[in-house]
Amino acid sequence: FDDLIGNWYHIALTIADNDSASIYVNGTKHHEFSTPVRPELDGRFHMGYGLSGRLDEIRVWNVARSESEITENMYGLLDGTEDGLAGYWRFDEGSGAESEDATANNNHITFHGDWNYNHWRLSVKPIFTISEDSLYFGNLFGHNWGDERPASLIFEHPQSGNMGIVDPFEMLYEYIPTENMNHTNGPTDDGKIAFTYAMTTGAGATYADTAYIKILPLNDAPIIADTSIIPMFTPIIASQPLPNGNAVSDITSQLTIYDPDFAIFSGDTMENVSVGAYGIAVTYVDQSMGTWEYSTESGDWLILDPEDNDCNLPEAGVLLRSDDRIRFTPTNDGVFQNGHTIIKLRIWDGTTEQPGTICDASEFGGTMSLSAEEISAKIEILSGPPVAGFGSALWVTTAYGPQYVDDDDNPQTPDQPQTGIVVNNAGAQ
Known part of the structure; x- marks a missing residue:
């Protein structure tokens, strides 16, 4: 139990009639063994080892409690009249050298040794563990030595989120x-x-006690901020054999991707921030003009076709990391035409599955590692080498100036302005 150091835990020991014993930590069985030892001796009884730490809420039962019985009241106060409860010490006195037994058995505890007020400490500060983005119901801790039933109230609300009392008397x-x-x-x-x-009976309130909330993270799906953007692969020439393709990051870098898992708390709200490179799940490929392929870890090129599998998923997707590559090889049938082809994809945060594997990319695929948004990425296929700009153009003028050349290649100027084209070294006109 070395990992228990520095934290409060609920530890229970049960010994059944058949000598089987179990140790539970926070209601979960951690160890099971057999022992004939029974704490049924008169006088002092020792078992286990010494403890350097804090103790609170010690309960002794005359029955071996089940796991469900342990967890039912593990973090709640008892009133001392429960069936089978033989001794119950809350340690709520806060001073003195004694602690009262809350049951009718009156087995009060007297502390021995060098005991003074320094041995009393504030007890456990409850830590309520909840899940991200989930409504949580919990019970506060408190008691009243008198007969009046106390009501709970929130003294200081948490720094973030919303809290309210649902039933003050049930805390x-x-x-x-x-x-x-x-x-x-x-x-x-x-x-x-x-x-x-705090707790109150109407006449006044107790001192405020502090509790804590710890929120466990959930994997939130990445978000494509603008689905109107169509990322582009590097254009290829139709006759180009075995192109090198593009890294997945070449495609994702053209998008704005947000992930709530990397959001930061600012003021009273969470602000999304752009994060590093993401992978993709390819859900569709257009093979009408050629073949799409992928390569992982700079390995062999494999056919990229999420529909060509036997997994019978509602929507299959091939998972690729940011440094994996995709290429398109046009069909070489001797007839090359300009055109384009596409793939469809979702963003993958890489937290589930492995690259190169098939995943369920449907809306209810059971994973939050894929974006809900699906977009297309396009590649242009050119019949010849690409040309920058608009190519050549003709110069048309209406000013006086050379409009034609004679047989000796001498420019001639007409008497009136007119529209024409200057043709140099064109021979006879």
């Missing part, structure tokens, strides 16, 4: 975190968001 609250925020990108360095609460 039930609800909390919805700021969208896309979790313990990795929240407003605090340690990832825990504090709030304070």
